Amino acid sequence: MSLGNGQYSELTELLEALCDDRLSPAETVRLEQLVLADNGARRLYLEYIDLHGTLHWDTAQDSGRAAMPAAVGIPVATNPSLAPAETNTAPSGRNRWYAASAAVAMLILVGLGIAIQQGVFSEHNGDHVARNTEPSDGNNATNTSTTNKGNGTSEEPLVIDIPNDADKPRHLPVVSRPDKTPTESPVIAPGPPQVAANGTSPPIDARMQVASPVEFIDEQISASWTVAGVDSSPTADDSEWVRRVYLDVTGRIPSADAVDRFLKDRRPNKRALLVEELLDDSAYVANWTTIWTNLLIGRADVSENVNRPALQRFLRRSFARNRPWSEVVYDLVSAEGDNEENGATNFLLAHLNNEAVPATAVTARLFLGMQVQCTQCHRHPFNDWKQSQFWELNSCFQQTEVVHQRVVDPKTGRAKRATQLVSKPLAGPIFYENRQQVMRTAMPKVLGVSIDPGAETNRREELARLVVEGSQSQVARAMVNRMWQHFFGHAFTRPVDDMGPHSPVTHPALLDRLTGDFVASGYDVKQLIRWICNSQPYQLSSRYGETNIADDPAAGAAPLFSRMYVKSMTVEQLYDSMLAATRLDESRGNRWDETEQQRRQEWLLQFVVTYDTEENNETTTFDGTLPQALMMMNGQLVQQALSAEGDTYLKRVVTSRDSETEKIRKLFLAALSRYPTPKELGAFRKLLREQTAASGGNRQQAQAEALQDLFWAFLNSSEFILVH
């Protein structure tokens, strides 16, 4: 007996009903009849079961992403830890608010010209930042003190003239390709990337023979402009660029002297030379230690197993010696031993809680650029990562244990607690439950390569070895992408650490090439930074015109890097920049000094909220908005910075024999890394004279106070708090 066409379509209907769980008893009987009547029908039934079952087994909604906490700042008002800062400083703070109001208003009127332009023309890293720099909100942010903001906004925003570059007017919109940058001068001869062998530094010219990756960046990026029909922004002027490169490479703004020196430098390749200088600066080491400490264990100490100073020591040595990134990753992933003696152990010590789920997720995210935390519970239908793969990776961490011992400190002779990361033999699979509470097993496996599941295998060593294998290793790819994001504000994928096959890559050929070159360079982190910082896109201004208005990643477009995207300072950058601007860093001495470290950590932690999630993630409430900045600025740090007592930069400027104009210029350089425009200078001089005259008393004292207000206003401006 066989079925006719009509019966086949009836069968299909019934099978559909079956798949949607809406088969009535009568239909069930009918389905059985039809299926049993015919071989073809039986096959169709099984094919439907197959499809239905496979979809069930493999498919899970991509719900994880929506459920992930967004790193959105908590409104200041609801953060009790911030409140005291305001009340503490009430007496002088209130005065300052009032006294500085004119300066603030003036700054909005004049000094913020650049920020106003950015608000209109440029994109920002996050929504909150965007809010910050829109002209209207810029006023709102300071409305407690601004009385005459109407005047401020009625004046047209100024085009910023740079005195030492005045022969090259920069008017928007841009119609031509940007000027040749100094880095493209003949000093940088084309040639293959050269790696400093065995730690000795070759002469500077040899080290800079990196033109070929740099050229490739320029070529690929400008090709994407052509395709998208945009023209790039002009080259950033020197003061915009010098501040950016300091912040990006060393995590803080340049000192007034450094800016002055750079602006006056006439060497054609001065930008490339500065990059070299910064890569050799101790602040480079400090900056990348901070960045990677935050990425590896977060800002807040959530586990008493973690020895933060030891991890920082490990990172510091690694960055100072410019160890190959593959080695650093290997050490972190395979680390064993005492958390004091081997600082690298502290990465995993921070994440071994909760069946090592955070260790799995964070390792994949940071080093492989893969977000697998959602696949822990369910499957991603269009992502190569399956739930099973999550646990296969996870099984690599399940040999690892935290062991506590009481040991006698040889120095003090006293007993103390020692924490160690130890590998125990574990053979065979691990077990996990899927969403339906079905027990499943997972054998150690990473990136499709199985690891011997025997007890004698050290799975983490195998994992660490496997991930850095090959000329296009995933570790290299993830690092290139992260570095690109660090310097340009956007990565080739969005987000930076989700590089799975489902994530479109904006410049795939470039990513491949840089990954290959990075591997070929011996995972030379400084070399990678050199390529990026010497590339043409990195020289561009953050201002944009009509020709590249479409290049707006914040609005969802794929980034074209036709201009520098504005980044908000991190809380560490702000702190370190404050110290740099006020020269408190000099009086406070060594940055690795314990007291200073503690002071910095305490200050940073007021902005950190940790979540006890499966990724051990945290967020900072620091969102770069002006009101929050204001709140911070009234804290002790700023009090000290602005103090005319002791050895502060302000005091040095105030008490110097310089002219009034020179004093204003120095404060501009220290805080904003640029000279004032003639208009700004005129306005501030007028303000200074008015305040001095109004005081009636001690002229010198009055001028000092006026300068203090001015400096305070600079440190509070959005121009200060943005990386542009």
Place this chain on the structure above:
Amino acid sequence: MSKEETTPTSQPPSAEFVQLFTRHQRRLYIYILAQVPSPVDAEEILQETNIIIWRKCEQFEMGTNFLAWASRIAKFEVLKFRDRNRRDRLYFSDTFIEQVADEALVASDQLELRRSALIHCLGKLREKDRELIQQRYAPGENGKSVADVLGRPVNSVYQSLGRIRRTLMECIHRRLAVEAGQ
């Protein structure tokens, strides 16, 4: 953390056994699903089956057919499950199960091929259709809940899902035919 779990029997299963076990999970699942056509029930039965398989691992003779051995356990678990839940759920007749089960086991040979064809075909779907299928098969979802979320009449969602499944079926057929031809 999983140390207790790794030793449910006196003798931990060999790595070879574990591999067989892992490799056949999906086939067992489809085998069970052919007999109890609710994916959730099938998962539950698979879980029971796995526990027995694990407990009896020493009884399995290496070198013999793992799937045949495991499917006997699964079949027994299907019957147990049906007996336990007979009153409140609807099930196929014993005759039906008898006739279909063995063929299901044989057909599951093709599973991996069909699965990669399915992945290919999912990629060919229109974005909207793919999203709908994705939503429908998300854990705990069904046609009705998806209709609620989308604010669409449930019947129209059923129709869409039916159409998409048929599209996928045809695509899988074509794909397999092409591969067989090569």
